[in-house]
Amino acid sequence: MSRKRQKHDGHVNLERWLVSYADFVTLLFIVFLILFSMSAVDAQKFQALKESFSEVTGSGASLVMPAPGSTTTPSTDRNTGKTREKNRIAAEQEKFEEIKEKMEQYTQAKGLDKNVKVNMDQNGINVTITGTILFANGDATLQPQAKQIVKDMFQFINSIDNPIRIEGHTDNVPIHTAQYPSNWELSAARSMNLVRYLAEEYNMKPARLSGAGYGEYHPVAPNNTPENRAKNRRVEIMILSTKAAQADAQKPQSKQ
Secondary structure: OOOOOOOOOOOOOOOOHHHHHHHHHHHHHHHHHHHHHHHOOOHHHHHHHHHHHHHHHOOOOOOOOOOOOOOOOHHHHHHHHHHHHHHHHHHHHHHHHHHHHHHHHHHHHOOOOOOEEEEEEOOEEEEEEEOOOOEOOOOOOEOHHHHHHHHHHHHHHOOOOOOEEEEEEOOOOOOOOOOOOOHHHHHHHHHHHHHHHHHHHOOOOHHHEEEEEOOOOOOOOOOOOHHHHHHHOEEEEEEEOHHHHHHHHHOOOOOO
């Protein structure tokens, strides 16, 4: 008994190559569009290229490539800049905390913590010195023992190259001498004498240093007791944060 072979006539799709060919032509079209747009820096042509690519892909997404003439996307630049700034601020804050800790350890070891206070905030480090540690009453000449204290403190302060501002303050007891007609002159002379001493003795860059005299007009306590007046007679050494220094530099200068 013979077996009959069953023949299965399968239909062969002879047009499948058209799909691959169409894909190839589409990709080739996109390549030529990219080459054309890169040949001339034209924002309108680049935008047209992005739109045509979105239409071809049907995804609505734009090309993941920088605009002509740039190396990175603006969003990448912004994110990188923000990350770098955050890292810089964090490193500066860590350095400030280290300086503050060393200064406090020094003042306690030398028994100066009653007259030397170290504080830190967003503007930087503020070292407030009261009493006659630096200057005698009514005088703006650095005391002999003050020079050693300044030398010790600036080993820590000068470990960072941030700007330094020195402010002189007095109580409200009037002063009338040939050298210092008012508390303004006295407070300004104290701050500027210390600024000059640092620049000359320790070769600190003058551009880092600034001084100001506020007289009796920025008290930290009412001038109603000897103890409070002693608090107001002070010199403040301020290590400015980068942000605070930039804000100071942007303040309008008074016309002479």
